Amino acid sequence: MNETMVCAVGRVATQPVYREMASGPSARFRLAVTARYWDREKNTWADGHTNFFTVWANRQLATNTAASLTVGEPVIVQGRLKVRTDVREGQSWTSADIDAVSIGHDLAWGTSAFRRVAKAETATAPTRPEPNWETPQDGSLGSADAQAQDQAEPAVLT
Template identity: 30%
Template sequence: MAFGVNNITVLGNITRDPELRFTPSGTAVANFGLAVNRNVQNKNSGEWETQVDFFNVTAWYKLAENCAESLSKGDRVLVSGRLSQDSWESKDGQKRSTVKIIANVIAPSLEFASCRLEKNPRAEEGVSSGSVSGEGVSGGSVSGEGKSGKGGIEEADFSDEDIPF
């Protein structure tokens, strides 16, 4: 059996604040809307026109919590993930479906603003994973905290000046 490829990456603006909720088992899930502009040429006039595609985006686990804490309506973000189709039957018996993006990466666009990257320690592994919080047009920085990782390897403390990028 041949396998297909289901990857999508879009850059757009958040249309509604991420809504964070939890499943009965305690798993975090966040949903928000994303508007993606694209330019198409009008066949009659030859003029370029902007068209907008709207997507629903779902994030799970820590990514969901970070989205709800860090992102808001109007933020420009890059979303990478896969497409998923939900199907249901309406009250009047009509079959309905919608396609949404299940995100595995969500990152702010630094095209018009900067942000501050804060590392969140993973409780079980002693390893840091990134969380992004928007800071408008403030200076960006990356901070690291020394923690003992698995196998007795210690992570080094470093400052913003030590980072080559």
């Protein structure tokens, strides 16, 4: 509900790692985001601090990410920010992850050719039965319809 949504503009720092999980495809890569500022003394642009985020993509976004991104490419990532802290072997560490909703090339730096994925290419992805959206006259759900409704993703209201 109260998630922190971010939009990060940076470069792909590591080659995306693609995995087939029980819950569906998953991919992750590191995103480098470097602040730029105008240095008045040198009269030129300079690099500031670089932040690194681990970007996680799931389902079709994971498949498309693995097929589309390579190291060094400029990208824009939108998603949920998750900051975690932990202590392992006496060492304290913090990680900043982005659970991606959308990933795309930053067209300020070059061109990109969009290609819609054909259904045949996504046939390996697990499929769920289509729920019956019509409510029966008596208001009850058959067992197949109830199971399909339980598996359906919640609707997003805008």
